[in-house]
Amino acid sequence: MVESPLAGKPKKSESAKRLSAMIAEDYMTLHQRASNGAFVVWIAIVVPAELFAGFDDVVYAVPESHAAMSAGKGVGALQCAKAEQAGYSADLCSYARIDIGTVLDGGRDSPSFGLPRPHLLVSNNNNCSLLVKWFDIYHRMWGTPHFVLDIPFCYEEQNGLNFSYIRDQFKDLISTIERLSGQRFREEKAAQAVSLSAEALKEWKRFIGLASHRPSPITAFDSFVHMAPILTSRGTRRLVEHYRMLADETESLEADGVYPVPGERYRLLWDNIAPWHQLRKMSSRLAGLGANITTASYTYCIGSLEGSIDAYPFDGTDPLAWLARLQNFSVCPQGLDLRLRAMQRAIERNGIDGVIFASNRSCKVYSVMQMDQMRHVRDTLGVPAIMIDVDHADERKYSEEAAFVRIEALLETIDARRSSGRPPTA
Amino acid sequence: MGDILETLKRYRAEGSRLVGCFPLYGPLELFHSFGLTPVVLWGLGDGRGYYPASDAHVQGYACSVARALTGFVIEHGTALFDALFMYNACDTLRNLPEILSRALDSRGGHIPMFRLHLPAIPLDRAHAARYLEERLRGLVKALEEFTGRSFSGDAFMASATLYERRRSLCRGVMDLRARGGIPSARAARIIELGNHVEVAEHIAGLEEVVGSCSGLPGDARGVRVMAGGIQAPPLELLDAMDSSNLVTVADDFATMARTHLASVSPRPDPHSYYTELYLHHPPCSTLLPSADARLGHLVSRAKASGARGFILFGEKFCEYEYFEAPQLLAAMEREGVRTLFLEIAPEDRENLAQHVTRIEAFAEMLQDGSTGG
Ligand code: SF4
Numbered sequence A: 001m002v003e004s005p006l007a008g009k010p011k012k013s014e015s016a017k018r019l020s021a022m023i024a025e026d027y028m029t030l031h032q033r034a035s036n037g038a039f040v041v042w043i044a045i046v047v048p049a050e051l052f053a054g055f056d057d058v059v060y061a062v063p064e065s066h067a068a069m070s071a072g073k074g075v076g077a078l079q080c081a082k083a084e085q086a087g088y089s090a091d092l093c094s095y096a097r098i099d100i101g102t103v104l105d106g107g108r109d110s111p112s113f114g115l116p117r118p119h120l121l122v123s124n125n126n127n128c129s130l131l132v133k134w135f136d137i138y139h140r141m142w143g144t145p146h147f148v149l150d151i152p153f154c155y156e157e158q159n160g161l162n163f164s165y166i167r168d169q170f171k172d173l174i175s176t177i178e179r180l181s182g183q184r185f186r187e188e189k190a191a192q193a194v195s196l197s198a199e200a201l202k203e204w205k206r207f208i209g210l211a212s213h214r215p216s217p218i219t220a221f222d223s224f225v226h227m228a229p230i231l232t233s234r235g236t237r238r239l240v241e242h243y244r245m246l247a248d249e250t251e252s253l254e255a256d257g258v259y260p261v262p263g264e265r266y267r268l269l270w271d272n273i274a275p276w277h278q279l280r281k282m283s284s285r286l287a288g289l290g291a292n293i294t295t296a297s298y299t300y301c302i303g304s305l306e307g308s309i310d311a312y313p314f315d316g317t318d319p320l321a322w323l324a325r326l327q328n329f330s331v332c333p334q335g336l337d338l339r340l341r342a343m344q345r346a347i348e349r350n351g352i353d354g355v356i357f358a359s360n361r362s363c364k365v366y367s368v369m370q371m372d373q374m375r376h377v378r379d380t381l382g383v384p385a386i387m388i389d390v391d392h393a394d395e396r397k398y399s400e401e402a403a404f405v406r407i408e409a410l411l412e413t414i415d416a417r418r419s420s421g422r423p424p425t426a
Numbered sequence B: 001m002g003d004i005l006e007t008l009k010r011y012r013a014e015g016s017r018l019v020g021c022f023p024l025y026g027p028l029e030l031f032h033s034f035g036l037t038p039v040v041l042w043g044l045g046d047g048r049g050y051y052p053a054s055d056a057h058v059q060g061y062a063c064s065v066a067r068a069l070t071g072f073v074i075e076h077g078t079a080l081f082d083a084l085f086m087y088n089a090c091d092t093l094r095n096l097p098e099i100l101s102r103a104l105d106s107r108g109g110h111i112p113m114f115r116l117h118l119p120a121i122p123l124d125r126a127h128a129a130r131y132l133e134e135r136l137r138g139l140v141k142a143l144e145e146f147t148g149r150s151f152s153g154d155a156f157m158a159s160a161t162l163y164e165r166r167r168s169l170c171r172g173v174m175d176l177r178a179r180g181g182i183p184s185a186r187a188a189r190i191i192e193l194g195n196h197v198e199v200a201e202h203i204a205g206l207e208e209v210v211g212s213c214s215g216l217p218g219d220a221r222g223v224r225v226m227a228g229g230i231q232a233p234p235l236e237l238l239d240a241m242d243s244s245n246l247v248t249v250a251d252d253f254a255t256m257a258r259t260h261l262a263s264v265s266p267r268p269d270p271h272s273y274y275t276e277l278y279l280h281h282p283p284c285s286t287l288l289p290s291a292d293a294r295l296g297h298l299v300s301r302a303k304a305s306g307a308r309g310f311i312l313f314g315e316k317f318c319e320y321e322y323f324e325a326p327q328l329l330a331a332m333e334r335e336g337v338r339t340l341f342l343e344i345a346p347e348d349r350e351n352l353a354q355h356v357t358r359i360e361a362f363a364e365m366l367q368d369g370s371t372g373g
């Protein structure tokens, strides 16, 4: 539904066309199956959706992903305002406000006509506990059961106790769905979905790994746009095919000398959620400056263990174990040292010249740590860095001019370092 | 509140080993049973100016509790605390441990940090109870290593007895407040003092207050209200409630009723004790499994106490409170309890006068529809 913002491309790529079709189909299928009686689950983004493939007729929707799409389609602020009118503070996460606004207004103005009403809400606290609070609102409003997965935060790598605790909770979730839906769980089907997810993530890593090439054949904006089906089509063959096609296509464009930022002069890293309302604008303005945000913590973490940027393979044995071990993959459930470890790898591997920390008041869990991260990146890694204010989904809280004043200052710093003979990346 | 720093310095000079505990509901009894003095690091922001040290580490859109805690620990932590303790009370707090240790390192200091993950799912789910048991065992072991003492069931029982006594006395102060025997501001000051004052000393102070007010006649005159939020608001606002003839018959402050309405019979086994404490804890926006009970619990407390109004002091940027606020306020209104919502940022003194006016107007509105207490 969101087009690739790749600047410099003459026309929409095959993978971008496929992406639009795929997301449209995912939402259509979701609505159709729901109206045909499927058991509908709303999940927080990191809930292991592959488990639902173990049932015959369970479909899932991801309100965060729907909110991102709404923001990308330009209705984020509109839906936020509806929630605010109902008394929800403008200081709450903008994903939540978009979703609450959408629900309160019966799906009006949503690019997908909202989401089908759930039979079960499944949230967790690994990205943030606010997802639990957010889903609780619907639990109270509709009386829909709400299952919470408790995922301990990682200051060090996930330990055995936490791993078993998480895995046990997956079993609880399975029996809860069995009980509520009357359907039986078959582990071999879930294992198949996990295996497809792992394969898709390998292809995903091949795609975002291209950011190490110079010039880079991708921008982080591509990875933002193309991450959508990881959320809506998890555990499917078409997900594998999509990422394979995306990586192949990008490689072949590169072979033909087609680059998203012709004359790339600055290679940047973005830290925080994608600025969904700014993808096209920001990418083209940056391209005009010869700057390419090639890399983003938001997307390099997908499919990796905490502190790493590499794919975590599935050995084909225990699907619940693979899912449990990956539960801390996204940046938010990781401590500062782990976040920095992964970021340093990405900086080194992708030859990053500068880092943009997008301080996002809508997502405190991602942002409250960035000041120390920035200090470390500047002082210890010797890489220039700036902080700009962004709200990932509420464009009323973003000032393009203020952001670009700082971004341009970052580019000047990089230039100054170059002319003083210091290496682009320390 | 002005002498928190002095109090802690005094303890330190007297040889106490202080553990600075992140809010909200840490296992204070356990630290105490090891001969340590736990203090809870909230209430540090009121006019104390600790933000500058925090501003280099935490953005201004984090709540004042987190920012004041950060600033306080950076500025005074090394001189005051032998250890820090944090649990997963909220997302902002869980981000702080490494920020603090880096900031302290850069000043040449270091404070050991104990951590606990408190299950965010009901403790009557078997693996949640098992998990808590394991984590508590780990904490006990870490404390044994830290203090060089072995865990003692008798010592734990004695500490738990003291804390239960304190909770019961705080309930006594709340009861006095409800009967008009003590103004809201004073009650808040006395109860919240317990965050920083050693438990035995606090108990002595509470006993004195409760004793001096015994024999008070029945109910207070005034309009009965309930007030809630994370911590009690600036005293000027509580004074405004008192002078507007509002009687706080019940509260839902995390620093007050949410902490002290808990009641657990002391026992030598920390696992059994804390399982019961957290399982039956008064509902709190940060204790995720208590969400189902919270609205009903608050509405029935308001009704049972005869409150005609409910004032919610929203802690600016505390999303835990804010996600629940609209449904909570609506539930109160449905039951005929009128509501007032005020957003409080303790460092924001400029809005105090405006808040006072709103409290006065709210009181007038309630009085118009009331025959009095
Ligand atoms: S606060 Fe951040 S992690 Fe939580 S739902 Fe919002 S965007 Fe996601």
Ligand code: SF4
Binding pocket: B023, B063, B064, B065, B066, B089, B090, B091, B092, B093, B230, B286, B315, B317, B318, B319, B320, B321
């Ligand atoms: S006020 Fe809210 S956000 Fe702040 S520390 Fe307390 S629970 Fe966390």
